[in-house]
Amino acid sequence: MCSITQELASLQKVYKKILWIDLMVFSLTFIVLVVEILKAVEILEGSPKTLWGAIIFIVIILLLFIAFFLIYKSKKNRDVFQTERIRCFTQFALSRLSKMALWTNQEGQFVYVNHSACDILGYSQEELLSRKIFDIEDIFPVSSWEEHWQKLKSSGNLIVESSYRTKQGKIFPVEIHETYIEFEGQEYNCTFVEDITKRRESEEILRKNERFLSDIFNSIQDGISILGLDLTVLRVNSIMEKWYSSNLPLVGRKCHTCYHASDRICDPCPSVRCLSSGKPESEIVRGIPGATAVEWIELYSYPMKNPKTGEITGVLEFVRDITHRKKAEMALEASENTFRTLFNNMSEGVALHEVIMDAEGKPIDYRFIDVNPAYQRHTGIFSSNVIGRLGTEVYGTEKAAYLDVFSKVAMTGIPYVFDTYFPPLKRHFHVSVVCHGENRFATVFEDITERKQKERELQEKNAELERFTYTVSHDLRSPLITIKGFLGIMEQDLLSGKRDQVLLDMKRISDAADKMENLLRDLLELSRIGRIVSKPVKISSEKLFQDAIELLSGLIKTKEIHIQLHPGLPFVYGDSMRLLQVIQNLLENAIKYMGQEKKPFIEIGIIEEYSEKIFWIKDNGIGIDPKYHENIFGLFNKLDARTEGTGIGLALARRIIEVHGGRIWLESEGLGKGSTFFFTLPCSES
């Protein structure tokens, strides 16, 4: 260092000298110029002294020549100084460079080392210059030196990393910039060496950080994909690579290409939205069908921003595999659809309710949550008037209907089934109650009003059949008792020689047999009526009455009965033979029970009540006590045991009228007051 300072100081002296010469030359030139100018002015004034003039002129020219020579010489000195100055400065800089400068010759012998090299390696300049590169290079083998030299020679420059050993034996990493130089016929390797211990350390830290972050990145079992502004995939974690293993590599390609096999930006894409909005976005999108087991993904797109400027730099896509969830959801949806379809199309009415309780937890009412279309069909109540309302409101009852039963099911979860007649709707229902959630219950019901009706009809039919069987068994047995009884008596009488009553008893037997025959005939008749199959025809009821009167004309004439047929008798629809039978029977009864009336008459007419046409047959005969008005229509029922016939007539008449869809009844104020029979028949084809 000392030598360079001294060198510079001597250079400085030379430079000052040169400055002096320059100044002198400049001053002389200036004087000469002034004299010449003055001379010129004199010549112009016109008084030249020719010889002197010439001598002075030559001297001046000579002086000028000397001056230019001197200037030229000082200029050359100045260039030499400038070069020397730069060399000196370079040398100075080089020796103070923080990097190590270690120059070797072809043998690896150091030829130049700078201060840094001495300081860092712990040697003095002399010590180093007496050593070779192999003494400090830690890993560089001597054997490969020649090869390395040739490589350097051919390329001119090399940058290598290696490690150096200090005098104290400490080894540290270095970066070596080598330059091959040929100088004065000698070959040199001018190397600048940097201690990269710090760099290595920070690199290690960076690497550790990177590994740490990368581990985190890859440990996340959701996919992470980082996109640039142009939607190019910048980085993905291992899950993404696993999911999209058939589409690798992912990085460097557009997201829609590698994730969705599409050459266009997907719509909708939350990442695109995120890039424009700068806010997190999300979307459920399809994975690549077939390419991966991941069929459904939920994509969250988070904007990545420059923390200083807030500028969006990219998108972090967080990709969650929701295939299982989605499939479960879809299965649930499918199941929901199935049950909704069932709910909406089933013939049974369904109503879902929740129990309403008071402060003490006691059920006080229930609220409708939902009802199906069949509910409306069965109840006639619109679902909009039901859902969300209370049981008491919907049915207009003071206490919610069946609250005890329903709340018990809702509390215990034990289903309950019952049949009921529901007065607010005046219908019968078969109801199944099930619990479908805490404090909730569903009623599944069907309208069984018609079934109940049928059951009742069946019960009535059965009762009728029972009555019939009872009657028949009783009434058929009676003549048998008579026959066998009197046969027994006759036998006894004949054995004991008593013959006076035999003929009378035989008549009794014969009559009983006749009665039995009549009974059987009538029963057969009755059973036939239930099986009318002929299609109803249009019949004039007036004609029917006239025919009946004609058939009974003998009796009418004998008893001198006046019969009046009122006008307006309508057409009816039915079986004319049967209807004639009814009319004949009614007229016959009227004639039979005329009694001792002096002016017997029978009137026939029609009245209309509530748009229903009612036939009436009125007589002034013996009349019938009101307490027997129903009784006399019973099978084989007779008011007078002594009268002829089996007592089937009115039972038959009622049966025929009812089979036609009509009714028959009678009115009579009592004995001696006459009686009036009424009946209805269909007057239209339906």
Next chain:
Amino acid sequence: MKKQTFSILLVEDNFDHAELVKRTLENFQVENDLFHVDNGEAALDFLYRRGIYKNHIVAPKPNLILLDLRLPKIDGLEVLREIKKEEKFLDIPVVILTSSDAEQDLIKAYCYHANSYLTKPVDFLKFSNMMKDFGNYWLSWNKSPDWNHSGKKFF
């Protein structure tokens, strides 16, 4: 045993059956008066001495009622109920004599306090035997209040 006149009210719509009962009872040689009515209404009229039965000679209080069930106008069971509702008839035993062997009739009859229930056998021998036993039991063995001769009235 002192012979008494035992009066029976026979309520029977079938005249032939009434004749059979009459003849079988005659065969049994028990002195009795048989009064026959052919419907329920007439039976009640007889007991209450209404209409044509006003006179107590025509319609004495019977010692026993033989009642058929299927009767015109007022049914036998209805007649039975009427009789048993009336206190003054409670001392008259009512024996049902019917061709019906229907269970419901039997139960109903007893529920209405019938004293006995007989069904008419189709076989004459049985019929005859039954009537003989009936006569034996009710007319001989069975003790009944005798109001026609003592003049004492229980009620």
